[in-house]
Amino acid sequence: MEKKAVAALSFLFLVLFVAQEIVVTEAKTCEHLADTYRGVCFTNASCDDHCKNKAHLISGTCHNWKCFCTQNC
Numbered sequence: 001m002e003k004k005a006v007a008a009l010s011f012l013f014l015v016l017f018v019a020q021e022i023v024v025t026e027a028k029t030c031e032h033l034a035d036t037y038r039g040v041c042f043t044n045a046s047c048d049d050h051c052k053n054k055a056h057l058i059s060g061t062c063h064n065w066k067c068f069c070t071q072n073c
Contacts, residue, residue: 030073034060037067 034051041047041062051060051069058070 028073029058029070031061031068031070034067034069040065041067 034047034055036054037047037050037060042065044061047060047062047067047069049060050067051057055069058072060067060069062068
């Protein structure tokens with residue numbers, strides 16, 4: 001019985017040690033002017049739709065009447 005307890009405790013410490021080594025990192029994003037967006041950017045929704053569906057990027061927002069798409073760098 002004592003060997004099982006030692007083995008279980010050793011396994012638990014190993015799992016905790018490995019769990020501390022796992023680090024979650026966020027992807028860096030870059031924003032650039034949408035080359036294919038036509039017209040003045042009035043709403044974020046139209047820009048976002050364009051960037052997601054036409055350019056296949058993460059998202060889009062209007063800045064100074066222009067559409068900017070966000071992508072992973």
